[in-house]
Amino acid sequence: MSSKKKIGILGASGYTGADAVRLLARHPNAEITALTANTHAGKSMGDVFPHFFMLDLPKLVEWEKVDWTGLDAVFCGLPHGTTQEIIAAVLRANPNIKVLDMSADFRLRNKDTYAQWYGHEHRALELQGEAVYGLTEFYREKIAAARLVACPGCYPTAALLALVPLAKAKLIDVDDIVIDAKSGVTGAGRGLKQNTLFSEAGEGLSPYSVGTHRHAPEIEQEIGVAAGTAVTVNFTPHLIPMARGELCTSYVRLNGGATPDDLRAALEKAYANEPFVHVAKKSVLPQTQNVRGSNYVQIGVVADRIKNRAIVISTLDNLVKGSAGQAIQNMNLMFGLPETAGLQQIALFP
Numbered sequence: 001m002s003s004k005k006k007i008g009i010l011g012a013s014g015y016t017g018a019d020a021v022r023l024l025a026r027h028p029n030a031e032i033t034a035l036t037a038n039t040h041a042g043k044s045m046g047d048v049f050p051h052f053f054m055l056d057l058p059k060l061v062e063w064e065k066v067d068w069t070g071l072d073a074v075f076c077g078l079p080h081g082t083t084q085e086i087i088a089a090v091l092r093a094n095p096n097i098k099v100l101d102m103s104a105d106f107r108l109r110n111k112d113t114y115a116q117w118y119g120h121e122h123r124a125l126e127l128q129g130e131a132v133y134g135l136t137e138f139y140r141e142k143i144a145a146a147r148l149v150a151c152p153g154c155y156p157t158a159a160l161l162a163l164v165p166l167a168k169a170k171l172i173d174v175d176d177i178v179i180d181a182k183s184g185v186t187g188a189g190r191g192l193k194q195n196t197l198f199s200e201a202g203e204g205l206s207p208y209s210v211g212t213h214r215h216a217p218e219i220e221q222e223i224g225v226a227a228g229t230a231v232t233v234n235f236t237p238h239l240i241p242m243a244r245g246e247l248c249t250s251y252v253r254l255n256g257g258a259t260p261d262d263l264r265a266a267l268e269k270a271y272a273n274e275p276f277v278h279v280a281k282k283s284v285l286p287q288t289q290n291v292r293g294s295n296y297v298q299i300g301v302v303a304d305r306i307k308n309r310a311i312v313i314s315t316l317d318n319l320v321k322g323s324a325g326q327a328i329q330n331m332n333l334m335f336g337l338p339e340t341a342g343l344q345q346i347a348l349f350p
């Protein structure tokens with residue numbers, strides 16, 4: 001009998017679901033046994049994603065048709081807002097299944113903050129209370145013991161890995177953080193949208209949701225936990241013409257006599273034993289090409305010419321450490337597997 005964990009993927013015809021398939025198909029301890037889709041239900045994965053021609057995968061079906069009782073874990077790559085009721089139903093069918101949610105539905109701890117930013121009351125409040133925030137490097141023990149893990153958004157993962165150790169060490173003024181972020185267009189999903197058409201995204205850099213993006217409260221929640229006080233950040237996302245990758249440039253004010261070298265030392269200390277977070281040496285500036293296709297995050301610190309300020313740059317692949325990769329890292333913890341299992345790919349450069 002196979003000792004591999006039986007895995008289902010909700011939303012396998014989408015980008016995060018497909019990257020979960022790509023990585024799990026070669027994971028030594030995983031076996032993909034169910035794949036779901038909505039408009040693509042009834043098709044084979046090879047029809048929807050021809051690059052999977054070498055894999056023997058289950059057919060895409062509607063989520064209601066899956067027998068959830070036979071599965072050990074489910075990855076969820078559904079649009080936010082649709083996830084909460086579907087996950088509630090899956091957990092009713094199999095209360096022991098481990099859930100790795102890549103959507104935003106369970107990330108915010110406060111129900112009023114959720115309702116304010118997502119425009120409706122949460123429809124699975126008990127599960128919202130139960131969910132563990134899946135930023136692996138900071139919630140390892142809770143994730144290992146959890147049933148439902150709310151994997152962070154791609155922008156929050158990039159921003160928080162750069163800023164949380166600095167806020168914890170009180171090296172930066174948490175009331176003066178400006179995060180300028182850029183994302184490749186896969187961040188917007190595979191569905192047809194006017195702003196991600198090649199003719200509209202291919203030759204320009206576009207800010208969007210300025211001052212209103214729903215990842216701001218998620219970033220604030222976690223920097224608030226690190227700093228021990230409520231914070232408000234300035235977060236501005238941009239759509240940049242590349243398929244994958246994300247880069248956050250965070251402008252920070254230094255506390256007391258802290259120097260940019262102190263920031264670098266704090267990051268190096270925080271991530272000394274982390275398999276996937278790399279603090280770049282002074283002469284190296286993080287760039288998306290250094291992590292593309294991999295579960296790695298690269299962080300760099302640069303002194304600002306303005307007194308008492310520094311610039312912290314962080315980069316990741318939105319479909320790997322920004323979603324499917326981090327979800328697999330968390331699954332590994334939940335099953336007591338080596339945390340890096342299935343995730344040691346090196347960046348696809350250039």
Ligand SMILES: NC(=O)C1=CN([C@@H]2O[C@H](COP(=O)(O)OP(=O)(O)OC[C@H]3O[C@@H](n4cnc5c(N)ncnc54)[C@H](OP(=O)(O)O)[C@@H]3O)[C@@H](O)[C@H]2O)C=CC1
Binds near residue numbers: 012015
């Ligand atoms: N893309 C990214 O970089 C990141 C995305 N996320 C989050 O992960 C989730 C998935 O994102 P992404 O993969 O990009 O999205 P896509 O739009 O590429 O895929 C969405 C998937 O959900 C399915 N689906 C859509 N509506 C329903 C529904 N009502 N019931 C059941 N299935 C449905 C789609 O099926 P079909 O194709 O058959 O219609 C498709 O499989 C989102 O919540 C997103 O915000 C998180 C981090 C990064």
Ligand SMILES: CC(=O)N[C@@H](CCC(=O)OP(=O)(O)O)C(=O)O
Binds near residue numbers: 102215
């Ligand atoms: C480029 C682009 O459009 N990116 C998406 C972020 C994707 C993501 O992480 O969204 P969730 O919080 O739902 O997981 C956006 O800005 O909405």
